[in-house]
Amino acid sequence: MGEALRGLKRTIMCGELRETHVGNKYTVMGWVQRRRNLGGLEFVDLRDRSGVLQVVFGEEIDKEAFEKANTVRSEYCIAVTGTLVKREAANKDLPTGMVELKGESIKILSESETPPIYIKENLDAAENIRLKYRYLDLRRPDMQRIFMIRHRAAKVVRDFLDENGFLEMETPILGKSTPEGARDYLVPSRNFPGKFYALPQSPQLFKQLLMVSGYDRYFQIAKCFRDEDLRANRQPEFTQIDMELSFVEEDDVMELNERLVQKVFKEIAGVDVKLPIERMPYKVAMEKYGSDKPDLRFGMEINDISETVKDIDFKVFQDALANGGSVRAIKVQNCAAMGRKQIDKLVDFVKTYGAKGLVWVAYKEDGIKSSIAKFMSEEQTKAVLDKIQAETGDLVLIVADKNSVVFQSLGALRLHMAKETGILQNNNEYRFVWVTEFPLFSYNEEEQRFQAEHHPFTAPMDDDIQYLESDPGKVRAKAYDIVLNGEELGGGSIRIHDIKLQEKMLKVLGFTEERAWDSFGFLLEAFKFGAPPHGGLAYGLDRMIMFLAGTENIKDVIAFPKNQNAFCPLTEAPNVVDEMQLKELGVNINN
């Protein structure tokens, strides 16, 4: 058992001490980073949240303290009182490196076994060990830095929204399961056996109701839940910066949020975001980048070469064009010399995105090589190279298929080639773009029905309302995503606030009137009573922190994350529960 504080008070944090403090007496408390004996003195690097301070113990400073200091080991938690002195050999790598504390007394508050992971920056330990001993992993200074960023970023967001007239309001975690989203986490009800609450995938309906209630500007840093199979950088529970505004149109939401993003990135990461942020219609994003999350830090845009190749007697091209598809290409600089094996890998790569194949043309110094040389005359090949403005050294990669496949495969290939060629190395750009004019619906081939691209409450663009029933695929939405370096940072839309339009929308989505009212009746009912025009936006806070902290692993920005199986190696949740608990809830486990 360690020693008790018994009135001993910390007077300063380790990392705060500087030359100006020399000569004063301080009490610091923290963890032993390391201890070493040098010239008959004991040197302890003492670490707390603020940094590391060197503490020196010696027989001549205080014999009792010196002897006790002799017993401490790494990660012991101790308190030291002493006088701050200038250090003989300054350590320029440490902010406190000009000073050291002469240890005049020491309390061992808590001993430590040898930790199973190192408490150091850039730890290279297996994830399951890091998660099982998360409290030690979180003790590492680089993790502590991330959570200070997270705290600070949330604070800046809250301050900004407060200054701009937003009220932070809490919405329920115990909600109702609604169709049209991801899979819900369910909570059995004890009072109503056989019925369930659902954890919210977002506060969407509640925030819209708050607009009907006249709260004008709402926000919440809200926990959201999705019971989906976890892809990389997905967690079953995640955090959204969620907002909604009344009496606004797209521009109002985007302008305000640009200022928010500018402020957060400036204050937390020192990044200057130039306003206004570029806007790009969905159609352009797809055609040029094959993605609704275009990474604009590099070119390599997709080119439509359908017109140029339309007379080439190559079945793949002809089929694509005949079926309403297209032939498109990207140009990769300095890759003409790429070997056959590497190119074969690219063919495999695009196949995972549904492409049937990949045509390549290499503009080598010693002539042009092509995978379909026998179908294309030299002139036709030249025309393609001209169309795409290829130069010597370029590799041209071509996909022919229906547009959705062409975009998806070339969009992915573009990112892949950027990685392969390393053109983003040492790129410190933060390239923001608004993607706008999304389609309101996407067609679900499997279920043979239209589904909402964003969600069923997104408003169609005024000019397109006329096609809502006759040609849903043509209708664009009042939706906008804010994209940073090819990742979606946030997204939102202007919402429907008219009961008739909302009913029509649900009908297009295949809802019978009865099911529409069963599922969303309370929202439809609310629209009867003077609902204001409104819209909003939500950011993935975790994703935003990843950008601000410069990490690519979502588990680094969540204090206690789950693993890929939605399991917590630390607490071992989920776990078995008493039979009694289940009995009270009226549920059984299937066997």
Place this chain on the structure above:
Amino acid sequence: MGEALRGLKRTIMCGELRETHVGNKYTVMGWVQRRRNLGGLEFVDLRDRSGVLQVVFGEEIDKEAFEKANTVRSEYCIAVTGTLVKREAANKDLPTGMVELKGESIKILSESETPPIYIKENLDAAENIRLKYRYLDLRRPDMQRIFMIRHRAAKVVRDFLDENGFLEMETPILGKSTPEGARDYLVPSRNFPGKFYALPQSPQLFKQLLMVSGYDRYFQIAKCFRDEDLRANRQPEFTQIDMELSFVEEDDVMELNERLVQKVFKEIAGVDVKLPIERMPYKVAMEKYGSDKPDLRFGMEINDISETVKDIDFKVFQDALANGGSVRAIKVQNCAAMGRKQIDKLVDFVKTYGAKGLVWVAYKEDGIKSSIAKFMSEEQTKAVLDKIQAETGDLVLIVADKNSVVFQSLGALRLHMAKETGILQNNNEYRFVWVTEFPLFSYNEEEQRFQAEHHPFTAPMDDDIQYLESDPGKVRAKAYDIVLNGEELGGGSIRIHDIKLQEKMLKVLGFTEERAWDSFGFLLEAFKFGAPPHGGLAYGLDRMIMFLAGTENIKDVIAFPKNQNAFCPLTEAPNVVDEMQLKELGVNINN
């Protein structure tokens, strides 16, 4: 369908307009509070979150707008553009009462049916109607005021804690079910059929782990969950201001929190809280007020008259004293004339707290009356009245029983008599007190075992550790509650941070070693690696807002509360879910 904004922008909020704005053109948007025709003009009271503004339409101002204004009804959502003028007949009741807007154009953004509840202050409608149409209930100005207070209070708390070095950190909602608390809400796991997550009753274990991780000062405004039968002012999900600090003792936590409370109550309610806040050991609170949440706004303290009555030959007294109990009394001023029927009700009242009866002595002007006159001599009665310093007009109420019953019944009776006599009417005091030195354990008669009075992680007082195994009932805890006007505003403790002490604690609570490690192994394990001394506190945010907003109903401070059955009349959660969803989770409903 209403008219679209199409670029029209609101330029100011209704409630902001004053005489200084006269002569300018504005666009305001909001809801029609009422419309009336007067002298050929249409007057519309337009309401938004900020207040109400009078808008006047006339044929001579703008004919088209005038005619359209003629069609609007209560709760229509409209936008009006016009010039602000000085009002002829000022309305001193309205902050905007000196001005009015001349309606030069109007858009009807959204029509409204007649709302099922009035949109007005101090609505007297049935709760189920208010909750079903919560979006209308929340539109009422007094509700909007509450949520502005809630937003502002949370902001003040966050700012204060940020300034004092706290990091706001999120802990999981999908956690592990642990014993020793209230009933958990459970969430079936899809990946691990037959296993369950539990929603947290508090972030207790995670915040302690964060201290082990060296975060030093943590806070969170956190959602917590308890699946209990709902008493008044309890909700299945509620919000805590939760904090934890390292390297602290009781005084440090209390001093910091006094300053927090002082700041919040000053900034939000204009209340001056004098520091330091009085401290009262649990034992004193129980003996003087019969409660660990003493309401100090009035006296009527409990007096121990055991010594005075020990020779009175009245079986109830003698039995109580013989069994280690006591005889205690409160003195109620100006109630000596209380009628027999009323007194009988008081007898019934104390019986609900386990008392077998209530003895009374009325010090009337025309003599002393007593319910046990035949057992007490005049001298003995006088002695009791002297002991308790009773004067003419006082009613003395006496309970004799074991101490727990005496305290509980007299404590409740004291509050009851305060209400009956109206001594708290017009009392605007905010009387804070820290209750300290709680017992670490309470004895559960039913289960015949000790249980944690706060929770199993609370540290015993240093001087009492010696009794932990030999006499658990004697051990006091390093715990403290902050009490306001007889209600618990928050509570906390210094925690155990030593594995041996924590294991001993769990043993006293009846845990086998295996069960202790199954339940809390990750915390015990963490204590092996240099856990710092730490402690914390949590406030019920909902309760705090009730005080700040001056409401006695918890449902008034939660935007979308559940009713007494944990049911939401608005969304109808909980509800049935698809058979498919349950199948995926591997659970069945019992029939």
